[in-house]
Every structure is written in C-alpha cells, then in structure tokens.
Amino acid sequence: MSEISRADVEHLATLAHISMTEEELTTMAGELAVIVDSVKKVSEAVSEDVPATSHPLPLTNVFREDVVGEVFTEEQSLLNAPDAEDGRFKVPAILDEE
Amino acid sequence: MTGTVGTKPTYGSVSRYGAIAMASSLDQIGPVARTTEDAALLHALIAGHDPKDSTSLTDEVPDFAQAARRVDVTGLKVGVIRQLQGEGYQQGVLARFQEALDALREAGAEIVEVDCPSFEHALSAYYLIMPSEASSNLARYDGVRYGHRVLPEDGPLTIERVMGATRAAGFGDEVKRRIVLGTYALSAGYYDAYYGSAQKVRTLIQQDFEAAFEQADVLISPTSPTVAFRLGEKLDDPLAMYLNDVATIPANLAGVPGISVPGGLADDAPAASCRWASSSSRPPVRTPGSTTPVRPWSVCSPPTPNRCGPRSPSWPPSPPSRPRLQESEDTYD
Amino acid sequence: MTETLTEASPLSYEEAMARFDPVLGLEVHVELNTKTKMFSSAPNAFGDEPNTNVNPVCLGLPGTLPVVNRQAVEDAIKLGLALNCRIAETCRFARKQYFYPDTPKNWQTSQYDEPIAFDGHLDVELDDGEIFRVEIERAHMEEDAGKLTHAGGSGRIQGADYSLVDYNRSGVPLIEIVTKPIVGAGERAPEIARAYVSAIRDIVKALDISDARMERGNVRCDANVSLMPKGASEFGTRSETKNVNSLRAVEHAVTYEIRRHAGVLSAGGSIVQETRHWKEDTRTTSSGRPKSDADDYRYFPEPDLLPIVTTEEWIEKLRAELPEPPAERRRRLREAWGYADAEFRDVVAAGLLSEIEETVDSGATPAVARKWWMGEISRLANARDLEPAALGVTPATIIELAGLIDAGKINDKIARQVLEHHLDGEGSPEEIVSARGLEVVSDDGALTAAVEKAMAENPDVVEKVAGGKLKAIGALIGPVMKETRGQADAGKVREIVLAKLGIEG
Known part of the structure; x- marks a missing residue:
C-alpha cells in the first residue's frame, strides 16, 4: 500500500549519510508515504512532449574568464576544520576507495 | 502570516552568493520589512548583478522605492487567479482578500479573473524539486572541512559513520525529512517520474503565467490559504504544513516576482495578499526586462489595504497579549 | 551448494x-x-x-x-x-x-x-x-x-x-x-x-x-x-x-x-x-x-x-585554431626527418614524436634527436620506470651534449654518463664535463703517451697494423681508453697510431 517502506528509508538514509534509529526510520517511512502519495500525481499531470524546465531563468553561456583570483592561505583554509594535520584536513579512516 | 511586507524578487535579481542554499533553482533573497517602502529601499540595496552567481541577472536595478510610492493604479488590470481561492481557504482570509480587491477597484484598477490550471500541480512539483535540490545542497555538511563533527557512540570510527552521526546530530527532523524525500525523488528508477515530471509541471506553470500576463498587468491572490497555525501544531502532519505554501509556490517555480502585503486580520491573526508580476516584460519572449520588477511595487501602495499598520504602537503582535489590531486608514506616504 | x-x-x-x-x-x-x-x-x-x-x-x-x-x-x-x-x-x-x-x-x-x-x-x-x-x-x-x-x-x-x-x-x-x-x-x-x-x-x-x-x-x-x-x-x-x-x-x-x-x-x-x-x-x-x-549517483541538472x-x-572559430591532425603531422614529420620507415615507426610506437619534434625545432638534427630519445633517454627512463618524457631532459640539454661531441670534447660513451649525472642533478652538461674532468684527452702529450704504452704492450697488434691490417687498430683503442679512463677520442688514437707507423690514413 505504502509507496515507501521502512527498508526504503533505511537505504535512502544510507545514501544521504544520516544515521537513524529504528524508531526514526519507522516514523519517517510513515510520513514519507503520505507525502509521496500526494506528490506522485505530478507524473500524471504531464505528457511526454512537455519540455522540462530546470531553471526559471532563460539565460545561457554565463562564463568566467580564466583569470586567477584570490586564494586562501593554509591557515585560512583550515580555520574551521574539525581536525587537521600537516596542512591537510584530517578525517577518520576510509573503509573503501572510490 | 506574520503581518509583515515580504518580497520575493525575480529569480536572479538578488545574488545568492553567500546565502546558504536550500533549493538552488528556487532560492531567492528578498527583504522582509514593516512597510512596502522600507522593503523597496532594501531591495534596491541588495539587488544587482553579481559575477559570482551564474544565475544573477545583468539588468539595471530599477527604482523600486519610486514604484512603491506610486499611488495611481488607474487602468491597471489586476488578475485574480481562479485556482488560488475558494476551497481550502479560510473564510476570514477570503474576506480580507475581497476587501483588498474592492480597495483596488475603488482606486481605479480593473479586476479580471485569470485561469492557471497547472497551478493545481504546483505544490506537488515544489515538494519534489525543493527537497531534491536541498538534499544535494545540504550534502556538504559532513563534518570534514568545517562545522560540527560528531563521533558515533559505538562501533568502528570510519568516515562514513562519522558523517552519518554528524548529519544525524546536526539536522532537525524537517530537514532530515526533506533530505530523505529528495534522495528518494532523485534515485535511480524514480527520477523521471518524480523530479523529471516536476520539471515539466514547471514548464506548464510558466506557460500559465505567460498566458495570465497576457490578460492582466499584475496578478493577485491570498498569500496563504489560512492564517498562521500555532507553534508546534502541525509537526506531526508535514503535508498539512506544506499545503500552506500553495499560493506562493507557483511564482517560486516560475521565478516570478511578488510581494505579500498585510491585509487585516482573520480569526485574530494577520492575513495577507500577494501580488505577482511577470518577470518578463514581454511574454513569451522571456527576456527579463529591466522595468518588470517595478510592477508589483506599484500596486502595493496606498490604495491597497495595509491594515496591519506599521505604526501600530504594539507592533509586532505577539501572543498571548496580542492586541486587536485596528482597522486603520494608515498609509505610508 | x-x-x-x-x-x-x-x-x-x-x-x-x-x-x-x-x-x-x-x-x-x-x-x-x-x-x-x-x-x-x-x-x-x-x-x-x-x-x-x-x-x-x-x-x-x-x-x-x-x-x-x-x-x-x-x-x-x-x-x-x-x-x-x-x-x-x-x-x-x-x-x-x-x-x-x-x-x-x-x-x-x-x-x-x-x-x-x-x-x-x-x-x-x-x-x-x-x-x-x-x-x-x-x-x-x-x-x-x-x-x-x-x-x-x-x-x-x-x-x-x-x-x-x-x-x-x-x-x-x-x-x-x-x-x-x-x-x-x-x-x-x-x-x-x-x-x-x-x-x-x-x-x-x-x-x-x-x-x-x-x-x-x-x-x-x-x-x-x-x-x-x-x-x-x-x-x-x-x-x-x-x-x-x-x-x-x-x-x-x-x-x-x-x-x-x-x-x-x-x-x-x-x-x-x-x-x-x-x-x-x-x-x-x-x-x-x-x-x-x-553507486546510485542521483544525477540531476546542476541548478547553480x-x-x-x-x-x-563559435565552433568554427575554434575549429580554425586546431593544430594539424596527428596523422597528417606524422606524414609531414616522416618526410622532414628522413628516417627509415622502421625507424619512424619505432619513434611513433615509443610515443616520442613530440619530444623529437621539439628537440629538432630547438636546433638539433633529426638524427641526433632520434639517437638521444630512442637511445639513452629511453634506456634511462626504462631503468627508472618512467616515461622518457618524464625524465625532464630538455632539448637544450640534448643540443648541448651533441655540441660537446661534435666539438670533440667528449665521446658518445662519456656523453651518456654526462646525461645520467645531469639527471642526478649535477648541473648542465658543460658544468658536469668540467667539474668531473671528463673532457676527452685530446692533448697530444697525454694521449700519445697512452698510445705508446698500448703499442709497447701489444707488439703483435702493431705488427698486424704495420702489415696493412688497419682494422686491427681497434685492438689498441681498448687499452688506450682504459689508460685514459674512457676519455680518449677514438679517431685521434687511430691518427696517432698511423702517424707513428708512418702509414697514410
């Protein structure tokens, strides 16, 4: 019946990198089911031949010239870093490589 | 809902550089002020081209304040959007809206009705596009380069799990809901049905606006179907909360400028009406014209009811001692 | 299962x-x-x-x-x-x-x-x-x-x-x-x-x-x-x-x-x-x-x-700026450099066309450019597990080495050593040659002494040469090179031997 199952939410939360408790997953599955049920009508509202509009602006070709601008110093770059070492941002171990 | 003048400039009129992004194709910065003139003055200050924002318009900034001070609406065709009234709209809100129309008519404006059939799907399209873009824009808050970093309470300390814990702790319920909804709408197998269809609805809404602006100089609607709901009232029913955006969303999707002006009280809370103007002087060519954002300002001036007067001594109204705001004849000039 | x-x-x-x-x-x-x-x-x-x-x-x-x-x-x-x-x-x-x-x-x-x-x-x-x-x-x-x-x-x-x-x-x-x-x-x-x-x-x-x-x-x-x-x-x-x-x-x-x-x-x-x-x-x-x-990348059009x-x-303007297509370029270079088919193919296979072209454009002869890139530079690159271009040898270095050889200051063998020292950061070829004293022994005194010593130690060879077997001179060059630590010019050695024996070169 529901468009979105608890397992779906779990998968989506993994994709979105948000840890969720069992309770949160269940609650959100219920809420999203209602919302999705309401918004899914859009697919019936349009036909094949309607072009998509990704943007309200009809502008194209907005470019920047290839001229070097200001840069951060190492200190500025790392100013807000939760953790750093050797001028680099430090992060916990990565499980697998892209 | 708040009894203030709220401005939504044409998409691209105010640079988004520096603004924390929610939905890039919808976000637009606009002033919230006590009076239309204040809003216009502020708008003029923040508008203008910014090379750091690719979606920034290059047009010259018009004299918004001058437009806000303009009082003459004689002969102006004001289009009432058929789809943004009636069912689902609170009685008091509709009554205040009628009063606004009467005031405009008295001041010499011509009221016509326009049909925007695709607006029916605007809310659905919006609640697919907005969460999709938000889910992406908010991905950068992962505790790697800046901001809060939260370590998981137990288990191995891997970057994946630290990002998960950080984002779980940093985002609130509604934000998480939008991120998950947006992630869903963009995921493989659903993109065409959801995000893709929503983008097509967007085209239809733009076409509706273009057609409407063939018949009217400006459009008008209530700002929201009901007055503000109580704090925390709809937390368990996000959909009901979303429904309150129904009247402002079409313009948001089309990038059309608008302004919401307080229009008296309904059930003791401020009601407002919105005026929308074409973002292009000549639809359907859709070249943003330099004079266009002036239009909504010109009908926000005195003849329209601004009964939540900014000079009310106890402004802003705040419960529980919310004063019965008087229906004043106050104007701004 | x-x-x-x-x-x-x-x-x-x-x-x-x-x-x-x-x-x-x-x-x-x-x-x-x-x-x-x-x-x-x-x-x-x-x-x-x-x-x-x-x-x-x-x-x-x-x-x-x-x-x-x-x-x-x-x-x-x-x-x-x-x-x-x-x-x-x-x-x-x-x-x-x-x-x-x-x-x-x-x-x-x-x-x-x-x-x-x-x-x-x-x-x-x-x-x-x-x-x-x-x-x-x-x-x-x-x-x-x-x-x-x-x-x-x-x-x-x-x-x-x-x-x-x-x-x-x-x-x-x-x-x-x-x-x-x-x-x-x-x-x-x-x-x-x-x-x-x-x-x-x-x-x-x-x-x-x-x-x-x-x-x-x-x-x-x-x-x-x-x-x-x-x-x-x-x-x-x-x-x-x-x-x-x-x-x-x-x-x-x-x-x-x-x-x-x-x-x-x-x-x-x-x-x-x-x-x-x-x-x-x-x-x-x-x-x-x-x-x-x-791997669900959730692609969507970048709204920013x-x-x-x-x-x-615009496209035609850019097309007009395009350089000659590589195939045409190969045809042209093959003609200009006059390499044998097999030589040219080896150069292409080694991916060294651009390097050789640049070296030739800088003033080296096609033969010299090919000799260095296909020879010693490739060998050194291979030994160091790098692409030849990655060694960082510039056309100027090659031209300098070739110039030193042409001037008779060093021979091929020394030149190869100089290149290796150059890559080890010892400076320009000229600097290396003078700092390490690698210049070919061409002052007749030292060289003549070395030749005389070699001739004295190899009377049988001398006899053969004197008897008209000029090719046998080769057997004297080795000992001379040894004596001069490789810095002798082979042509010069030959000249001195012939002169000593009174034979017309």
Missing part, C-alpha cells in the same frame, strides 16, 4: 586468446592546463603546499556558487573537434552525488546525459603502421577531486588509521573521453589500448590544452575489459581497472585482465562487476569494490549553472 567461483589462476595470454575475444572500453581523463579551476578562480597548479590553491568555492563552503571557466569550455570543444565528435548545440552540467572526503560538496559537477561532445572517432596507428579506428561515445567536462593521503597502516587505504585531505586539486578542470565498446581488437587489444591513450595524449598536447604528463595524473585511464567466447556477440561481465597512469601500464593492465578473466571463465566461474586497482610492482590488478546500490549553447560561429 558452493559459491560461484570468482577467482582462478590467470591463463597465459595465448590460451586466453585461443578461447576468447576481448571487448575494451576506455575512459580517459584529461586534466586541462587552464590557469584557473573549472568553476572558480583558484589557480590550477601542481605541486604547491597543501590547501593553498583553494578558495571558498573549492572548499565547498556554505553560500558559495560555481561559475564556468570559458577557457575550459573552449578546450573541451576543441578536443571534441579533434576527436571528430559532434558538438552539442546545448549541453548542461549535472551533479553526480556521492559522499567522499576528497569531494568537498559531496557531489562532483560533471555532465551526464548532455555531454558537450559525442559520436566521434579516433584513428589509432599501431606499432606496425596499421590503423585501428576507435569509436568515441562522448567527451564531457567535469571537475577533479582533492587528494587523499592515508596515514598509519601501510600507507594504503586499507588498514590506514586516518586520512588527510588536500583540496588543491579539487575543481581542476577535467575532460573525460569515453569510447564505445572496442570490439574486434583480438590479440592486439592491449596494444590498441596503449596506442589509443598515447594518441589522446598526443592530441591534447598538440592542442596545448593539457600538460599531458601521465606520471602527474594529467592523463589517466580507466580500462574496462570483458571477454566473450570466440565467435560470440554478447558481451561478458566487465571489470574496470582504475587510474592506470602510464602507457605501459595500460597495455599491461589490459593484458592481465584478459588473462585473469580467461582464467576465471575457463574454470567455470564468473566475473564480478567491480572496480579493480592496478598494481605496478606485480603487474597485476586487485579487487576494489563491487558495483552496488551505493546555466546551459551552454554553442553557436556555429
């Missing part, structure tokens, strides 16, 4: 070829040499201190927005034209979304269903001069990620305690060129893969849109390999070997994957669709991670950027 077999000993290449036909798919990433990044004005530079070539946009700070580098777009159009592609009238950027710490926004701005160039081809010249046409699916623009360093453990990602991120490379403009499936390559698949990447490298270098230094990652190749039984037409499951960063590695990686696939398939197993990592030391690949749900519309006028 046993699990499906996914590993087995690789077959020999010959056995693999006897049973299977390979299908290749090559994805080549080219880092552009623009002054600034793809979407921000931070410098695009290599080798600087970590996190100093970044600005708020490259770090993905809140509120920042991208703006497209016009030069990068023009470079992409030029590359598309050089690859005989159609250029899209309209194209857009899209967000490819995945969380990874080297990706500051947690999406890569790339192009998805609307690449700027598509449907092209490249005629690749193989070692024997045969031409193989590789069809190009698309070429699209995107941005590079930052650089991760893994600390603790072995320095590799597995087992590392933590990682460090430098975002200097984040946002550097990339063009990714994707081939259509390369079918019918047969046993020449590895050679075709290498020749293709080499041709791409030549083109981007000729277009001057990339430094094209593979050892720096300016040109990187992901090689997709699958096998199908001989005569079949349905493709097998493919593996994708990532970041194969030298021409030789491309050839080796494809060879290894063909052998590995053949081994697994012949043993009745099946290939896992996965990414694999190239290991240069063992010339093998190792399993990366399988393709999974986590607007479409790019290419007018015919």
